[in-house]
Amino acid sequence: MDDRPLTADRKSPSTVRRPSSGYLKAILAIAWKDLASELRSRELLSAMLVFALLVILIFNFALELDVATRGAVTSGVLWVTFAFAGTLGLNRSMAIEKDRGCLDGLLLAPVDRSAIYFGKFLSNLAFMFIVEAIVLPVYSVLYNVNLFNPGLLLVILLGSVGYVAVGTLLSSMAVQTRTRDVLLPILLFPVAVPVLVAAVKASSGFLQGLAFAEIAPYVNQLIVYDVIFIAVAFMVFDYVVEE
Amino acid sequence: MKPQPLVLKILNIVSALLLAGAFAMAMWYAPVEKVMGAVQKVFYFHVAVAWVGMLGFLAAAVAGIIYLRTRDLKWDIVEVAAVEISLVFFLIAIALGSIWARPAWGTYWTWEPRLTTAAILEMIYIALLLLRQSLEEPEKRARFSAVYTLVGSISVPITFLSIRFSRTIHPVVIGPGGSADTGMMPEMLATMFVSLAVFSVIFVTLFWHRIRLGQMAEKVEQARLKAMQ
Numbered sequence: 001m002d003d004r005p006l007t008a009d010r011k012s013p014s015t016v017r018r019p020s021s022g023y024l025k026a027i028l029a030i031a032w033k034d035l036a037s038e039l040r041s042r043e044l045l046s047a048m049l050v051f052a053l054l055v056i057l058i059f060n061f062a063l064e065l066d067v068a069t070r071g072a073v074t075s076g077v078l079w080v081t082f083a084f085a086g087t088l089g090l091n092r093s094m095a096i097e098k099d100r101g102c103l104d105g106l107l108l109a110p111v112d113r114s115a116i117y118f119g120k121f122l123s124n125l126a127f128m129f130i131v132e133a134i135v136l137p138v139y140s141v142l143y144n145v146n147l148f149n150p151g152l153l154l155v156i157l158l159g160s161v162g163y164v165a166v167g168t169l170l171s172s173m174a175v176q177t178r179t180r181d182v183l184l185p186i187l188l189f190p191v192a193v194p195v196l197v198a199a200v201k202a203s204s205g206f207l208q209g210l211a212f213a214e215i216a217p218y219v220n221q222l223i224v225y226d227v228i229f230i231a232v233a234f235m236v237f238d239y240v241v242e243e
Numbered sequence: 244m245k246p247q248p249l250v251l252k253i254l255n256i257v258s259a260l261l262l263a264g265a266f267a268m269a270m271w272y273a274p275v276e277k278v279m280g281a282v283q284k285v286f287y288f289h290v291a292v293a294w295v296g297m298l299g300f301l302a303a304a305v306a307g308i309i310y311l312r313t314r315d316l317k318w319d320i321v322e323v324a325a326v327e328i329s330l331v332f333f334l335i336a337i338a339l340g341s342i343w344a345r346p347a348w349g350t351y352w353t354w355e356p357r358l359t360t361a362a363i364l365e366m367i368y369i370a371l372l373l374l375r376q377s378l379e380e381p382e383k384r385a386r387f388s389a390v391y392t393l394v395g396s397i398s399v400p401i402t403f404l405s406i407r408f409s410r411t412i413h414p415v416v417i418g419p420g421g422s423a424d425t426g427m428m429p430e431m432l433a434t435m436f437v438s439l440a441v442f443s444v445i446f447v448t449l450f451w452h453r454i455r456l457g458q459m460a461e462k463v464e465q466a467r468l469k470a471m472q
Contacts, residue, residue, distance in 0.1 A: 166394065173387050177377040186373055190366040191394055194401040221405055232397060236390045239311055 026111040030119025034093065035126060044092045048131045052085040056139060070143055075203035078139065078147075079159070079196055082132060086163055087185050089127045090171040093120065098175040107241060117237040121168045121230075128160045151206035151215070158222040159199030162229055166192055169233040173240050198222045251451055258448045265291075265434075265441040273434040285343045287434050291442035293336035293361075298446055299329030300364065304396035307389035319385035320457035322392060323375065328449050330368040333361055356406040363402050367395040381464070 038044055059077045063069060097103040097120075106116050136156075140147045167188055174184040202218035247255075269287040276283035303325035310318035340358070341351040352358065371391050378384040 166398075169394070170391075173374070173390065176383070176387075177374065178379070179373070179377040183374060183377060186370045187391065190363050190370055191398045193363050194398060194405040197402070197405040218405075221401070225401055228397060228401070229394075232394060236311075236393060239386050239390055242386075 023112060023115055026115040027118045027122065030106065030116060031122035034123030044089055045127060045130060047092065048085045048089045048127060049134060051088055052081050052131055052135050053138065055081045055084055065143060070145060074145055075200050075207055078203065079200050081135060083163065083196060085131050086128050086167060087188060090124055090167040091181050091184050093124055094171040094175040113238050113241055114234050117168060117233060121164060124168050125160060125164045128164055132156055132160065149206050152203055155199055155202045155206060155219065155222065158226060159195055162195035162222060162226045163192055165226065165229045165233055169237060169240065195222065195225050198225065254448045258445045261441040261444055265438040268434050268437055273431050274428055279347055282343055282346050285339050287438045289336055289339040289343060290435060291438040292332045292339065294439055295442045295446045296329045296333040296336055299325040299332065300396065303329065303392050307392040310385055310389045316381060316385055320454055320461065322388065324450055324453035324457055326368055326371060328446065328453060330365065333365055337361055356403055359406050360399060360403040364399055
C-alpha cells in the first residue's frame with residue numbers, strides 16, 4: 001500500500017468532499033460489521049476476557065489482596081485490568097482490518113473517513129463494555145466487594161470512552177508500522193495517563209463513599225478529556241489513514 | 244552540504260561564552276542561599292534547561308501542525324530536531340532537579356505533579372522516536388509523528404492538571420504565589436533571568452545545528468535510494 005503513486009488531493013484531505021448523507025448509517029454499519037463478525041468468531045472477546053481474568057489473578061498474588069488492602073487498591077486493579085485488556089482488543093480489531101485488506105475496502109467506501117473512525121470507536125467501546133460487564137461481577141464475587149455503585153459505573157463509562165477514543169486513533173497508526181503490536185501500548189499509555197489517573201481517583205472516591213463534591217473534579221476531567229480527544233481524533237483521523 | 248553560515252559560527256562561540264558567563268554568575272555573583280546552602284545554585288540551571296525543554300516541546304507541536312497543513316518535509320525535520328533537544332534538556336532538568344531535591348526534600352524523586360508530568364513528557368517523546376523508527380517511508384513517518392506530537396501536546400497539560408489536585412511541594416518561582424514569598428534576593432533573580440536568556444540562545448544554536456543535521460540525513464537517504472535504484 002505504501003508504494004502507491006501520490007494523488008493530487010493528498011495535500012489537504014479535509015477539503016475532499018464526500019457525500020455526507022447516511023453518515024450515521026455508515027458509522028452503525030461499520031460497528032455492526034465488527035460486532036457481527038465477532039459474534040461468529042468470538043476470538044477477540046474471548047482473548048480479552050481470559051486476559052482480563054488472568055491479570056486479576058496475578059494481582060491477587062502480587063498485591064496479596066486481603067481485606068485491608070482491597071479497599072485501597074480495588075480501583076487501581078480494575079483500571080489496570082481494563083487498560084491491558086483494552087490494548088489487546090484495540091490492537092486485534094485494527095490488525096484484522098489491516099491483514100485482510102479490509103481497511104482499504106473501507107477507505108474506498110464513499111463515506112467520510114471519520115465515519116470509519118467512529119464506527120471502529122463504537123465497536124471497540126462495545127467490546128470494552130462487554131469485558132467490563134463480565135469482569136465487574138467476577139471481581140465482586142471473588143473479593144466480596146460490592147461494585148454495583150451507579151457512580152462507579154458512570155466513571156467506568158466515561159473512562160472507557162476516553163481510553164477507546166485515543167486508543168482507536170493510535171491503534172490505526174500502530175498497525176501501519178513495522179513493530180505494530182508492540183508499539184500500541186507504548187504510544188497509548190503515556191497519552192492516556194490523564195484518563196487513567198482521573199478514572200482511578202474517581203472510582204476509588206465512589207468506592208469509599210466520599211461526598212460528590214470531592215469526586216467532581218475528577219469526573220469533570222474525564223468529561224473534558226473525552227470531549228477533547230474525540231474532537232482531536234475526529235480532526236486528525238484523515239491524516240492517519242490516507243494512502 | 245554548505246559549510247556553516249557565518250551567523251551560526253558566531254552563535255557557536257557566543258553560546259559557549261554565555262554558558263561560561265552564566266556558570267560564573269551562578270557560582271560567584273549569586274549569594275549562597277541561607278537555608279539550603281550551595282546546592283541551591285543548581286536551581287539556576289535547572290529552571291533554564293526546563294525552560295528550553297518547554298520551548299522545544301512548543302516548537303515541535305507547532306512544526307507538527309504546520310507539517311500537516313503544508314506537507315513540506317522540512318517541517319518534519321524541524322519537528323524531530325525540537326523533539327530531540329527537548330528530550331535531552333528535560334532529562335538534564337530532571338537530573339539537576341534530583342540533585343537539588345535530595346538535600347531539600349530528602350528524596351531524589353517524588354510523584355509530584357511537575358515531576359510526573361516531566362516523566363510522562365519524556366515517555367511521549369521516547370514513544371515518538373520509537374514510532375519514527377518503525378516507519379520507513381519519510382512521508383508517512385512525518386505524518387504519523389505530527390499527529391502523535393499533536394495528541395501528546397494536548398494530553399500533557401491535562402496530565403499536569405490531573406495530578407495537581409493533590410498538594411504540590413514543587414516551588415513556584417514565577418507567577419502567582421511566586422517571587423514575593425520565595426524570598427529571592429535581587430542578585431538571585433538577576434542570575435535566574437540571565438541563565439534563562441543564555442539557555443534560550445543555546446537552544447537556538449543547537450536547534451539550528453540539529454536542523455542542519457536533519458537536512459544532511461535527508462540528503463544521505465535520497466542518495467542511498469538513488470543508488471539502490
